[in-house]
Amino acid sequence: MVNAIIRWEITMKEETIRIDGMSCGGCVNSVKKALEHLPLERAPDVEIGSARVEYDEAELSHDQIIAAIEDAGFDVPVK
Numbered sequence: 001m002v003n004a005i006i007r008w009e010i011t012m013k014e015e016t017i018r019i020d021g022m023s024c025g026g027c028v029n030s031v032k033k034a035l036e037h038l039p040l041e042r043a044p045d046v047e048i049g050s051a052r053v054e055y056d057e058a059e060l061s062h063d064q065i066i067a068a069i070e071d072a073g074f075d076v077p078v079k
């Protein structure tokens, strides 16, 4: 239990990723779908232009999240 808490502090990350190329609710759904299969800690907050994600760096990397968004056809300007 104590170890789990320590690990959380070290590897948990919360970040807002800027996304270009989104223009409507359909885009929001596409990004949500792209992120759906990743092991995020909770459902992402996606809006036009960005996605807020919370994840455990021991299970998922920033680059994997970016790749999933780019595979869905969007652009992440700052990596």
Ligand SMILES: [Cu+2]
Pocket: 022, 023, 024, 025, 026, 027, 028
């Ligand atoms: Cu759209």
